[in-house]
Amino acid sequence: MAEQSNLKEFTKGFFLYNPLFVLILGLCPSLAVTTSVKNGMAMGGAATFVLVSSNFIVSLIRPYIPREIRIPCFIVIIASFVTMVELLMKAYLPPELNASLGIFIPLIVVNCIILYRAESFAYKNRLLVSVLDGVGMGLGWALSLCIVSAIREVLGAGTFLGLKVSESYNPASVMIMAPGAFIALGLLLGFFNWQKQRKSEKALKEYRKYD
Amino acid sequence: MSNQVRNYSPLIISASPHIRDVESIPRIMWSVVLALIPAGIAGLFVFGYYCLYIIFLSVATAVITEAIIAWQRKMPVFSTIGDGSAVVTGILLAYILPPGVSWYVPVVGSFFAIAIVKHTFGGLGNNIWNPALAARAFLQVAYPVAVNSDWRILHHGIGNLVHNIVKIDSEGNMIDAVTRATPLAKEAGAETYHLAQLLMGNVPGCIGETSVIALLLGGMYLIYKRYIKWYIPVYYIATVFIMVLILPPQMKTPWANNPFYHIFAGGLFLGAFFMATDMVTSPLTKPGLVIFAVGAGILTVLIRFYSGYPEGVCYSILLMNTATPLIDRFTKPRLYGTRIKRV
Numbered sequence: 001m002a003e004q005s006n007l008k009e010f011t012k013g014f015f016l017y018n019p020l021f022v023l024i025l026g027l028c029p030s031l032a033v034t035t036s037v038k039n040g041m042a043m044g045g046a047a048t049f050v051l052v053s054s055n056f057i058v059s060l061i062r063p064y065i066p067r068e069i070r071i072p073c074f075i076v077i078i079a080s081f082v083t084m085v086e087l088l089m090k091a092y093l094p095p096e097l098n099a100s101l102g103i104f105i106p107l108i109v110v111n112c113i114i115l116y117r118a119e120s121f122a123y124k125n126r127l128l129v130s131v132l133d134g135v136g137m138g139l140g141w142a143l144s145l146c147i148v149s150a151i152r153e154v155l156g157a158g159t160f161l162g163l164k165v166s167e168s169y170n171p172a173s174v175m176i177m178a179p180g181a182f183i184a185l186g187l188l189l190g191f192f193n194w195q196k197q198r199k200s201e202k203a204l205k206e207y208r209k210y211d
Numbered sequence: 212m213s214n215q216v217r218n219y220s221p222l223i224i225s226a227s228p229h230i231r232d233v234e235s236i237p238r239i240m241w242s243v244v245l246a247l248i249p250a251g252i253a254g255l256f257v258f259g260y261y262c263l264y265i266i267f268l269s270v271a272t273a274v275i276t277e278a279i280i281a282w283q284r285k286m287p288v289f290s291t292i293g294d295g296s297a298v299v300t301g302i303l304l305a306y307i308l309p310p311g312v313s314w315y316v317p318v319v320g321s322f323f324a325i326a327i328v329k330h331t332f333g334g335l336g337n338n339i340w341n342p343a344l345a346a347r348a349f350l351q352v353a354y355p356v357a358v359n360s361d362w363r364i365l366h367h368g369i370g371n372l373v374h375n376i377v378k379i380d381s382e383g384n385m386i387d388a389v390t391r392a393t394p395l396a397k398e399a400g401a402e403t404y405h406l407a408q409l410l411m412g413n414v415p416g417c418i419g420e421t422s423v424i425a426l427l428l429g430g431m432y433l434i435y436k437r438y439i440k441w442y443i444p445v446y447y448i449a450t451v452f453i454m455v456l457i458l459p460p461q462m463k464t465p466w467a468n469n470p471f472y473h474i475f476a477g478g479l480f481l482g483a484f485f486m487a488t489d490m491v492t493s494p495l496t497k498p499g500l501v502i503f504a505v506g507a508g509i510l511t512v513l514i515r516f517y518s519g520y521p522e523g524v525c526y527s528i529l530l531m532n533t534a535t536p537l538i539d540r541f542t543k544p545r546l547y548g549t550r551i552k553r554v
Contacts, residue, residue: 170315172353179352183327190331 010132013140019113020144020185021192026113029104030145031181037161039100040149044142046089046105048135050081051114055134058122065123074118079109113141144188151184152176236335239438240295246429247302247485253412253422257364258310262418265317266305272321273301280330296335300324303343306419306481307525308350311363316354320346340532341489344482344525351525362393362415394476395521397462409475420478430484439488442497443504447483448474450508460516479511482524492532499535499542507531 019025026047033039057077058065065073086105090098098105108114117137122130150160156175158165174180254262277297281288304320324346329338350358393415394404404414412422420426433439452470460467466476473479487493487507494503507527514523531538 170313170354170357172319173355174349174353177352179349187327187331 006129006132009129010136013133013136013138014143015140017137017140018144018192019137019141020148021189023113023116024189025116026111026141027185029107029111030148031178031185033101033104034145034149034152034181034184035100035176036153036157036159037146037149038097040145041142042089042093042097042101043104044138044145046085046101047108047111047114048138048142049085050078050108050111051117051138052131052134053081054078054114054118055122055130056127058118059125059127059130062123070119070123071115074115074123075109078114078118082106082108113137148181148184148188151188152180155184156180236296237294240299242436242438243299243433243485244295244302246432247299247306247419249425249428250306250419250422250481251302253425254306254310254418257412257414257421258418262305262310264314265308265310265312265418266302268314269305269308269317269321270298270301272318273297273304273325276322276325277330280326280334284330284334286334291335294335297325300329300342302419303341303485304346307343307347307417307478309358309360309362309416310418312357316350316357319353320350323349336491338491339535340529341486341492344486344529344532347525348529364413364415393521394466394472395515397464397521403465404476406471406475409472414476416476417478417481420481423475423480426480426484430480433484433488439484440497440500443488443493443500444480444483446501446504447487447508447511448479450505451479451511454509454512458512458516462516473512473515477515477522478524482507482511482528486524487528487531492535494535494538494542496539496542496544499538502538502542503531503535506534 013019015022017023020027020030029043029047033043054074054077058074082105085108089101089105117133121133125133152175154160154165156171156173156177158169158171172180175184251266274292274297278288278292281291301321301324304324305317308317308320324342328340328342328345329335332338347358394402394409396402408414409421410423412425414421430439430444434441451474455468455470455473466472483504487504494500507524507530510527510530511523514520514526520526
């Protein structure tokens with residue numbers, strides 16, 4: 001593998017390979033739990049913790065994982081961390097937050113972002129970059145969850161982090177229901193693709209100037 | 212002939228058809244606006260001046276949204292607004308809202324219709340659903356209380372408009388208006404209206420849907436100008452008529468099995484003449500259009516009879532819009548000289 005820059009491995013999760021907006025991974029929890037910013041943050045935090053820890057362990061013991069059964073090994077590693085997160089969240093977070101996240105915390109086990117990073121990155125790379133990759137990807141996903149959930153909570157419930165945005169605003173409850181999730185995510189994906197397209201068009205123009 | 216061609220360009224290099232006609236999108240759209248005016252005037256007489264304000268808000272939001280998006284998409288702004296399609300969408304959306312609705316409902320609805328239903332799919336000619344109906348379905352979920360209540364109607368009814376101009380109390384409510392059940396309300400004890408009332412439009416309902424005579428006037432004009440195909444509304448309404456006769460209704464209202472009541476009440480005429488006939492979202496061939504209209508009719512009656520909603524026109528047309536590409540695929544005409552492939 002070519003020379004890696006630690007900083008690049010960390011920052012790629014935020015924009016260039018953002019798991020939600022660019023790779024379009026982890027759609028199921030992104031659509032289901034983003035009804036409020038609190039949910040989005042809790043989900044993002046839990047997933048980031050699992051991602052960093054699983055990347056750390058996978059990268060650490062990668063010489064000892066037989067190639068043929070690597071996927072079951074990853075799942076066992078991820079599942080142990082998910083169990084830890086689940087028990088910790090049950091112990092320390094408010095019960096209504098736990099209730100609203102529900103089944104989606106145990107389902108982090110099969111979250112494709114975590115499995116994807118274990119398989120395609122941590123299994124092939126050194127310890128430090130694997131952890132940085134996990135932190136970057138996890139925070140990138142958490143950030144995109146916050147963006148989606150902020151839009152949905154402000155429009156659909158008229159609140160932000162539980163605080164009322166405006167007295168006179170009449171919330172459109174559709175935005176915190178399932179169709180609102182699809183509309184918000186679809187428009188955000190469209191927006192990011194549009195920005196990327198404009199960027200590449202600009203670069204092409206710049207390139208042609210010197211041609 | 213040669214003179215005419217030279218006026219346009221020296222050579223025409225484009226795919227067929229090469230027919231030149233005076234008809235154009237703006238001409239058709241402004242004719243639809245003209246055809247919608249009688250229903251609006253009827254609404255004005257039945258519901259008072261407040262509904263003019265709703266129509267204005269809806270149209271203004273639609274046009275402004277269209278202008279901003281056209282500018283951002285680097286389309287010619289004035290010809291995009293000038294083709295009248297945004298105006299038609301705005302008017303249609305206002306016509307399917309209750310007369311007493313708050314100001315933000317038509318604004319949000321019009322914005323959604325133009326920005327999300329129409330332009331995210333590529334603008335005029337590329338939308339999958341009728342923008343006004345999709346916006347109405349969105350509002351139905353977004354503001355369920357606002358768009359399903361406040362079915363007010365002026366006390367005196369038609370002919371006493373002058374008395375009702377200025378009587379508005381401090382909260383902006385019309386004093387002379389009363390809230391009454393819509394003709395299709397399923398609740399026990401809901402009011403039943405005479406067929407003559409339904410024909411005239413002197414019943415509670417959405418702004419533009421109540422007056423069958425006014426809608427028929429506009430629809431006939433469009434059929435006469437050949438902008439809409441006569442068989443869509445005819446098959447649609449006939450299907451509803453027959454289905455009401457055949458199916459056993461679930462509700463226990465005196466009009467439940469009265470086919471005349473069912474076709475005159477609610478938004479069937481508005482939907483059949485102005486929304487099911489939308490050229491963009493309906494099939495291309497005649498058999499396709501007949502399937503479309505019959506399917507919409509069946510769905511309308513099924514929703515009216517067996518679902519929680521009193522009215523099914525909006526959802527039936529939206530569902531058939533969704534099925535339109537499929538219908539087009541199955542009713543593709545045979546190319547001359549070829550055989551239909553049998554699988």
